Amino acid sequence: MSHIKTEIEPFAIEHATVATGDEDGRTLHDSTIVVDGLGRIRTVGPSSEVIVPPGYHKIDATGKVVSPGMINGHVHTFSKGKPLDPEGSTPEGQRKAAKLAHSPIGKAAMYANSRSNVMTLLNSGVTTIRTVGDVGYENATLRDRIEAGREVGPRILPSGPMLAIPDGHGAPLLALESTTPEEARRNAETNIDHGATALKIAATGGVTDSQVLGEAGAPQMTIEDMSAICETAHANDIIVAAHAQSREGVFRALKAGVDTIEHGCELDDELIDLFLNNPRSLRGYSALEPTLSAGLPMKFLSQEALHMTDIQMANSVDVVKGMVNGTQQAHRAGIKVGVGTDTAMPFVTQYGTWREMYLLVRFGGFTPAEAFHAGTQVTAEIIGVSDVTGSLEEGKYADLLVLDENPVDNLRTLEHPLLVVAAGHPVWHPHVERFADIDAELDEAYK
Template structure:
């Protein structure tokens, strides 16, 4: 990995992430690196056609003839605790799960989980994901991972973390959540997360697939509007946005009424919900956003129970939600609702290195061109996460986060699976190596995926 030098990426084709700008052909990008107490932080300098940009003498020229550059990708919905590998944890009873949580709090469990988190974020970075919003992990280990990157312990993507999510008694995701059963419980849990230093608050408003025990449980409204509203009010008072897991028409509408800022997963939308997305007086910015995460149900529905190591009930619930989520995504597109891109990485067969598949699914199901989908995963995602002044576009003064490809991803999104170079805050990862999960890759080969 190269770092602490100034670079000029030359003779490349550049998509800045901004739809109002054309593709810069035979372009150059200047990267100015600064050392701050041993931590490298590189920002973009001048960008443009090579015959119009003067390359300073202290910039090393990296010839990228025939290569294509886009901004670093942003995954707006992931979980750092898991890696997508099939495990039978989804079949365990609550007693066994509580035993696992007990281990997770001890030094050996803490060591295993933090090692997995570090591996996951490194893998994501090598796949071109330079920012991750992690929406719910146990015991604030996500904060520790974020801070380890921040102080330069290792080079990793920018992390925005939610700490512990909020759910009701017996609700979806209870293993990684504060359990709340009243508006004041909700406020207290938000206050704990704020005090711990989270970047976003995560609510689990409805049931979900991975721990469902009955058909129809996924998507069933769980948190009340009053509880959602209290959590949102408390988070907004601290200047934090609220993301809500919601997988039914009613669940989405109740979460929007409560004032959430982003709906995660989604479902078919009624007219009231469509209006609330566009004009939500209870949200932080006056509107709300949909993060569809099509990868999660599509991955589960592509495999059998034995391969997934999930129950028949959980798999059936994924089938019930899949068409609803796709329908809600299409409605959001048609209604000009703001849309972000996230994968729900950690769900079985949804890895941290396969983010590109989400863009492919969105393009196929939404009938939208690759350039627009890449915009959603870069500039648009940065706006949703309130980091647009830092990253999301290749622009003078912003963090030098980018990906280089040998072929043109604006013509074929499959190209995103093969980054030639990745830049994160000016650190260059040449020929990035993705450590793929052997079990998943073996199953894909057998099934010819």
């Protein structure tokens, strides 16, 4: 997978402790990382042995930690993570918003908004993102600009709009709608033709746009429709995600060949076996991104703070319970569990990717080393970019962070990276706009 094509000033980070992101929390002491003019890692080794080529800019990282950049596999860029607008989540509200968003002025505004949110992700230490439900193809456009070297940004795998049934989850604002396998296939092809390198299915109803009791988790798309999407995607070597929040919804999505389940549910032996051995998926297995960051606010914060309706709050109870229990079960069963936060959802800020790893420890049964491994190497594999990123290895792109502490000792050090490097391009003094009220409520809820 290509990335930024322009040459950069080659550099070396010297005398750093390297947090590898390995599952066992392995570190390398007093190490030097050499990054060439194409943004790739040329050498990683002991500082006493590495010879930095002439002309390379040297950065002394004595007392600091270098780690792989974070990877967020479940991103939306249409909002910043503030509380819901209940009226805007109704089908009528979505239709009005969709009409505006797809107008010439709306498209320009949506691109600017998405770009701002993507740059917040980058400045927070996220060097690769997969979007899983866009208003249009704004993130494909941004991806192209980054890859052409016109601006610095994270690696983006854009999905374009979700694929849903009429008035299904995310529709019509964030989805293309279909009623048959043929229409579903055409919608998948439309996204791919517009540059999508990821696809997202709305397999079930969701909480935040639910209008009746029981809608969240209710199956919406048939196995046949989802199979048509998966076949189209897999023929193009594209991984398919599915929003699924019930046992039946997850089962249907897995049987159709979906590669990643978003949110999930309480698991049983049949589901676990399908995750571990899924012959219709692209790689023979499926993975889980539980997005605890999106679910747990509905358990721990007040309805008033969330701005959610009575129906939405009632629908969230079983869904969130299933997400937490499913995370624990998946971890114990050896299912690959990745980090995706569902940015833009209520109380899921664009800068809070670190918190998902903390929640995997607090509620999912992970060790800090396992959680950091999930947010780097595992998610890179899950979304299909482990050949170029996710770890600090020779030949891979220099997607890395300079930190005050080792994330394995304190995951919260990821909240304030000292330096972010995306494909060899340094982001000096990274800064994000934070929402003190949201951060304070989440800190109190999860302490």
